[in-house]
Amino acid sequence: MANEHTQVDILVVGAGPAGLAAAISAKEAGIERIVVLEREDFQGGILRQCIHNGFGLHRFKVELTGPEYAQRDIDRAAELGIDIRTGVTVLEVSDDRRVTAISQQGGLQVFEAGAVILAMGCRERSRGALAIPGTRCAGIFSAGTAQRYVNLEGYMPGRRVVILGSGDIGLIMARRMTLQGAKVLACVELMPYSSGLNRNIVQCLQDYDIPLLLSHTVTDIHGRERLTGVTVSQVDENRRPIPGTEQHFDCDTLLLSVGLIPENELSQGAGVELSAATSGAVVDNTLQTNVPGIFACGNVLHVHDLVDHVSNEASVAGRAAAAYVRGKAWQGRSLPVMDGAGVRGTVPQRIILPEVPVDFTIDLMFRPINVYRNHYLVVRADDKVLSCKKHMILTPGEMAVAPMNEKMLEQCRDAQAVTVEISEEKVS
Amino acid sequence: MYDVLIIGAGVIGCAVARQIAQYEGKVAVLDKAGDVSEGASKANSGIVHAGYDATPGSEKARLNVKGAAMYPQLCRQLGLPYGQPGALVLAFDEADRAAIQALEAQSRVNEVAGCRVIERDEVLAMEPNVNPAVVCALHVPTSGLVSPYELTHALANAAAAGGVEFQLETEVTGIEQIEGGWALHTNRGVLYTRAFVNCAGVYGGVLHNMISTRPVRIIPRRGQYYLLDRDEHLPFGMTMFQVPTKMGKGVLISPTTHGNLLIGPTAEDIEDGGDVTTTADGLADVLSKAALTWPDISTRSVITNFSGIRAHEAGGDFIIGTVEGAGEGAFEAIGIESPGLTAAPAIGEELGTWVAYFLQLPKKRYMRDVPPMPKAFSHMSPGEREAAYLKDPEYGRIVCRCETVTEAEVRQAIRQPVGARTLDGVKRRTRAGMGRCQGGFCSPRVVQILCEELGMKPEEVTKFGGGSWLLAGTLDSMGTEDGSHGE
Structure with a gap:
């Protein structure tokens, strides 16, 4: 009942794909007392409303819908007997891993955890954060909210739609709204390139003749009660609207797909250091934050494109948390990972190099800051080039991965820092 | 009668x-x-x-x-x-100083207690994020x-x-x-x-x-504002004014009772008293004027912008x-x-x-x-939360994660004597939807609760009454003329 202090080995915040995979891997590593707290009434997180396919190709080698992908983890967690509690909202995480939560069934509860895994996911950037001028009418939705109304509640947010931003959820919703009988007039993107996956641009816009207006943005919003239209303008290379390029669209709905922000308010409360580049925690290669015993994974750490990567990352956190609880946390020298030319937000930000020979690999993940064609992805230890691999395309819309194998890591023994950079020329 | x-x-x-x-x-x-x-x-x-x-x-x-x-x-x-953090009226040159001194004298005529002119060092000691070019300020301890x-x-x-x-x-x-x-x-x-x-x-x-x-x-005088996210470490503890002009008190930067930071307003005389649009020029004006008070002004944590209308006679x-x-x-x-x-x-x-x-x-x-x-759940101590939950277990369900608003509070807001009937009505009474995600997560749930409490259908729920409908209709209603909104 209330104010019960429960001791657990690992407490996972969130039962979306990251939280489920983390809990599963920790359990498979032999940890018994694992509790997963989920604020929604169902497990699976945002995947529940992602009824389109394209999930699981990397992890399961088969194309699944979001709910199908989630169900595999939900079933596996049930099979392992993991204690997953839904309808429970975590109110606070302290730096000594006391977790306060509340639910309708259980009231206030306090957990004392050996390790905490943060897997709260992310939220969508709102109209307010963009400071789009205009009226404050009804009819402006973030794309994920619209997706929830359509796919979970069975309601259409509107009939004539403009989409601002070409993030993946916006692209998916362009197709979804069209299939459901709405008219999607345009997808408007501020940048000269899309931030969505190429396959979504083809399958969700081009296949339905929905124009993608690059280097454009919404510069005014009309309608006193319900949206009646938006003004769209072209922007210059500094992303400022160009006067005289305004065009008007009559629409009753504006969907925003303008970026995702890791939801780190609980992390901040626990004293977790955040990265300005990712808005997620600063972590080492075991995904441990600066606060001992607190780990982060999935979209709360950095925003991913593919759930397969989320699950894999979360498994790393689950195993590392298991090792931490057993008193076998990694020890060793901490080596910083730096963003070099063309690179932003590399995760992890630190590599712990053990004294013993390295027997693991690391994926350095980051977002290119621009679109680069036929460039080289370079990993250095100080001045020494560890790898240099040519990529046909590197784009901000797709997370890039620079793998580091055992040999490369061994070569870092005496280095001051590892740097990831994008180079036009081959380097050696 | x-x-x-x-x-x-x-x-x-x-x-x-x-x-x-x-x-x-x-x-x-x-x-x-x-x-x-x-x-x-x-x-x-x-x-x-x-x-x-x-x-x-x-x-x-x-x-x-x-x-x-x-x-x-x-x-x-x-x-x-209710908070009474006090205020500073900032002077940036000698003309401002004269104006500040006049305000101090006027405060005594108006019988306002405690106002005094303080010099630069004291200003910066009180509020370190103020523009170091500040000359002096009127300290107003009773501003609330x-x-x-x-x-x-x-x-x-x-x-x-x-x-x-x-x-x-x-x-x-x-x-x-x-x-x-x-x-x-x-x-x-x-x-x-x-x-x-x-x-x-x-x-x-x-x-x-x-x-x-x-x-x-009566001249509608519009004021545009930026609202920044709540933060335990706001850059200012007091309300920061600049020297007033004939159009009003100028652009201020102030904490709110809920720990947000408010920046604004503009002062624009307009024709239509219902025109609460924000404009690119107006919002830019707010930022450029506020930068005099706060040179390190940052819009990184902006959660919304809005306009209000003053009734100027x-x-x-x-x-x-x-x-x-x-x-x-x-x-x-x-x-x-x-x-x-x-x-x-x-x-x-x-x-x-x-x-x-x-x-x-x-x-x-x-x-x-x-x-x-009733005290907001987000402002309650752990003991008060416990007591609220024991009285009404719906305090255990968090509807708005950004502002920590419970289902019990949303239902109370609808059941008040002058209760909420709309999404904005719930928002202003409970803060659900007022936070950093701006209702992205909680609005579908608030719509459901409004429907349960008031016996409405989701397509009848509005943002703020009139024609501000939220949902066009059920998926099945598309392309039909069954009274759903839209065409």
Whole structure:
């Protein structure tokens, strides 16, 4: 009942794909007392409303819908007997891993955890954060909210739609709204390139003749009660609207797909250091934050494109948390990972190099800051080039991965820092 | 026949209504909007001004100082957060210094306690994020903060608990004197009353001019704002003013009662009193002016921008009392711009008493105590949360994750005497949807709860009444003409 202090080995915040995979891997590593707290009434997180396919190709080698992908983890967690509690909202995480939560069934509860895994996911950037001028009418939705109304509640947010931003959820919703009988007039993107996956641009816009207006943005919003239209303008290379390029669209709905922000308010409360580049925690290669015993994974750490990567990352956190609880946390020298030319937000930000020979690999993940064609992805230890691999395309819309194998890591023994950079020329 | 009809359910109309509720009589508040607090009262700086800058001898000066003194006790009674962090009026050159010194002198004439000029070092010691180019400042220790819409809702609920009716979506279109009173023509028919009070904000001039021999001009003066996310370490602890101009108090930077940071407003005279659009130029103007106070200004944590409309009267002072040249029983409080929020409790008390006295309404022998607004879950201690949960387990369900609003609070907001009927109504009463995600996660759930409580269908739920529908209809309704919204 209330104010019960429960001791657990690992407490996972969130039962979306990251939280489920983390809990599963920790359990498979032999940890018994694992509790997963989920604020929604169902497990699976945002995947529940992602009824389109394209999930699981990397992890399961088969194309699944979001709910199908989630169900595999939900079933596996049930099979392992993991204690997953839904309808429970975590109110606070302290730096000594006391977790306060509340639910309708259980009231206030306090957990004392050996390790905490943060897997709260992310939220969508709102109209307010963009400071789009205009009226404050009804009819402006973030794309994920619209997706929830359509796919979970069975309601259409509107009939004539403009989409601002070409993030993946916006692209998916362009197709979804069209299939459901709405008219999607345009997808408007501020940048000269899309931030969505190429396959979504083809399958969700081009296949339905929905124009993608690059280097454009919404510069005014009309309608006193319900949206009646938006003004769209072209922007210059500094992303400022160009006067005289305004065009008007009559629409009753504006969907925003303008970026995702890791939801780190609980992390901040626990004293977790955040990265300005990712808005997620600063972590080492075991995904441990600066606060001992607190780990982060999935979209709360950095925003991913593919759930397969989320699950894999979360498994790393689950195993590392298991090792931490057993008193076998990694020890060793901490080596910083730096963003070099063309690179932003590399995760992890630190590599712990053990004294013993390295027997693991690391994926350095980051977002290119621009679109680069036929460039080289370079990993250095100080001045020494560890790898240099040519990529046909590197784009901000797709997370890039620079793998580091055992040999490369061994070569870092005496280095001051590892740097990831994008180079036009081959380097050696 | 009503004894009193109050036109306008803003902070002034609701304060007048709460005062009149102490008397026997049939009283109603009318508003053309679908909720109370839909005009100037929902979008302003939320400052309880100390009263140093109103012209001595004006109604503004008198009611400002009187109203400000009422706030601490009023907020305690109503159960509202009230803060008194103080304010600085910043001077950046010697001309500003002269203006600041004049304000200090004026503060004494207006009988505002404690104002004094402090020099640069003391300013920067108090507020290290102030532009180091600051020369000196007027320190105003009694400057306070209140949430203007929370105050209006609390006043409305108190009035309604005292028997005052609220008739919303009721627009007064004509005023006619009749034998023994007045006929108010509305979109919902004619209402008869012995007396009425015009508290119609930016529309107050139109109503006044229907019956008065001395026309007034109320100019809608728009103010645009930025709102920044809550933060335990806000850059400023006090309200930062610049030297006032003839258009008003200038761009301020202030914490709010809920720990957000508010930056604004602009001051633009516009034609249409309902035009609360924000503009690219206006928002840029806010930032450039605020940068004088705060050179490191950052919009990284902006969660929204909005506009409010002030009812500026060309003569520059409040107009309060009987309507000049009209027959008996016509009262008004118009031209209520800044410091109108501060003055509202005093205006309500004086005007409400005046109307009751005019009508010879007997004071109620027995006044039921109006319980204060319940404390927000997000402001509760762990012990208070525990107690709230034990009384109502729906305190255990968090609906709005950004502002930590519970299902119990959303339902209470709908069940209040003047309860929420719309998404914005729930938002202003509970803060659900007011946080950093701006309702992205909680609005579908709030729609469901509104439907459960009010027996509505989701497609009938609006953002703020009228034609502000949220959902076009069910998936099946697309392409049909079954009464769903849209084509």
